[in-house]
Amino acid sequence: MKRLSCDLLVVGGGVAGVCAAIAASRSGVRTTLVERRAFLGGTGYVGMFHYLCGLYLNGETIPVKPLNSGLTQEIVGLLRNKTPEKSVQKIGQVYVLPYNTNDLQDVFKDLLDAEHGITVLLNTAATAIKAENGNIRNVSLEDPGGTLTITATMVIDCTGNGDVAAMAGAPFELSPVDERQLAGFSIQVCGLVHDDGLLSIKVPYWCAQAVERGILLPAMKFTTFSYGSSPGEGLIKMSLDGEDTPDRDERARKYAHDLLVFLGQFVPAFTHARIAGTSHNVLDREGRRITGDYILTEEDILTARKFPDAIVKNAWPIELWDRSKGTTYTYVQRGDYYEIPFGCITVKGISNLLTAGRCISVSPAALGSTRVMGTCMALGEQAGLAAALYIEDGEYPAPDKRISWNE
Ligand SMILES: Cc1cc2nc3c(=O)[nH]c(=O)nc-3n(C[C@H](O)[C@H](O)[C@H](O)COP(=O)(O)OP(=O)(O)OC[C@H]3O[C@@H](n4cnc5c(N)ncnc54)[C@H](O)[C@@H]3O)c2cc1C
Known part of the structure; x- marks a missing residue:
């Protein structure tokens, strides 16, 4: 069986996974990004959506800058260069960025091509995990040529549905089918x-x-x-x-x-x-929520809670697609935002695994706010940066020693 190795394995090439891989590679980490489909972009590409949500504060005036700086802001800038005529729009009480799905893929491709530290494996699915003593030892991958095994110091689960964490035996929450969005x-x-x-x-x-x-x-x-x-x-x-x-x-x-x-x-x-x-397939708004050291709640969002170990800012409302009521929106106070702490991307019981994107550690209601693409990109970047620190030092820095990753 073919064997590979890398410092960081990112599983899932949606918006979160691409951002995680780029952020880690820019920190000097040898990264492998695997995606089971033949292309990158995940739900944000196959869904053919029109708007990137979760980028901006809600206020009286059109925002000029996304809430999260770094890679998210860079991607927004590159998208806006491609279609300068598409500017930030207000829909109801929120601001969104119109985008073309093909442009998003092109931007990702250009950013990834510029990173010599990233190996991208398409048509490759993670199918099994070997974990021992709270550590992932290796990951089995299936590609059209057969099975291969990859060992990595650190793994980030960006599968949207927490597949890697679940295969590794991590705890997770999954709402019963008839309660899911x-x-x-x-x-x-x-x-x-x-x-x-x-x-x-x-x-x-x-x-x-x-x-x-x-x-x-x-x-x-x-x-x-x-x-x-x-x-x-x-x-x-x-x-x-x-x-x-x-x-x-x-x-x-x-x-x-x-x-x-x-x-x-x-x-x-x-x-x-x-x-x-x-869309290629039916797209789930809700799936596994992997349990981390902290589970973000509806109350955290609606009280615009700030955390000492915050990594991502968000002001997207709790948008729930309820089976009996349809879509409901509950808003963060105008002009304010809440923070997502680092504990939402750690995985309880597995030290060398992080999550990013839709499958992070949140309550079912909180997921209605955190799952949008702008937020998933910022989470991906932060997971990539945290993985790079872990690979360098063997542990994550304590909150008071951590440089603010989101400045
Ligand atoms: C119907 C619908 C409408 C939406 N509309 C909007 C909108 O208008 N604006 C907005 O901002 N957000 C919208 N969202 C939310 C948003 O698109 C997603 O929540 C977000 O894109 C999730 O990103 P992600 O990177 O976490 O996961 P995904 O985009 O799901 O990416 C996960 C990737 O992992 C891959 N993968 C999964 N398992 C494996 C495996 N075992 N091995 C290898 N690869 C694997 C998948 O193929 C996929 O490419 C919508 C969602 C839905 C369902």
Whole structure:
């Protein structure tokens, strides 16, 4: 069996994993980034979303700088250079950055290409972990050529679902399926005509009608619509219950088709609309939350709590996609932010493993705020920096000795 080694292994090439790998490599750490798909970007790429959330304070004036400096700010700058016409937008009470998914991939590619200390392995999945005495010894990887084993001083789980930590036997929380937030399936549509600009209201209304007529499943009444960057284009985020059946992607594609046919009958703008693309698969908003030394709570968020070992700032509301109520937003006080402490990215019982991105140590409600992409990028960067310190010194510096990583 082929054997590899590195200082740091980052598993998962979504926004968190890419940022973790870049931050570590810039600190001089020999890093391997493995991604089971053929491309990087994770949910932020396959979801075809329009907005990066979690970057800014909510206030009266359009923010000029993201809350978190460092790599997040650099990525925002590079994205804005690609499409200077796309500026920060206010949607309801929050500010978001419009972006093109292809631009995000290009930015990641350029940043990774500039790092000679990173080896990127695509089409490679972590499938098993050997852990002993609270340490990960090695990780088994499957690629098209077979199985390989990699040893690393430090591992960061950026799989979104905490797969690595779970395989290593770490404790985690996972809400029962019927309490999990709604999952989503993105449908990019084109060919919208005679549009009166009201599709963000009309599409959810007609989805609810389709549910009443038994054409769509109940959760689909919480489907949303947003306009695309070119005339005649839009993005439908179809809501689905979080059930993970083997045929759920296939069923989602069928419902996407049924929805377009239904909208074509009742909404004139959809008469000639076509599906231009869909997300590769159904996308979960909620998965495993790996237990760290601290579990961030709803109260921490709503009281804008600050921590002595803070690593990331966030002001995104608690955005919950509830099965019976639809989307609810509970806001951090205007002009303020809360902090995510280092204890949310450590893994209880495993000293050489950190998490970053969606699977960090938070309560179910807190996840509604921490899971957005701007926050996941900042978490990835901080995990990469912390891993670099651990690799150098064999331990993380105590909070009072730590330089503020987020300045
Ligand atoms: C329907 C929906 C709509 C959303 N809309 C927005 C939005 O508009 N704006 C916003 O900011 N956020 C949005 N989000 C949230 C956001 O996209 C995600 O929470 C965020 O991108 C998660 O990033 P991540 O890097 O933690 O994980 P992911 O993006 O999930 O990346 C994890 C990566 O790990 C890989 N992986 C998993 N297991 C393994 C393994 N064993 N071995 C190797 N690789 C593995 C996966 O293939 C994936 O590429 C949305 C989420 C959903 C579900």
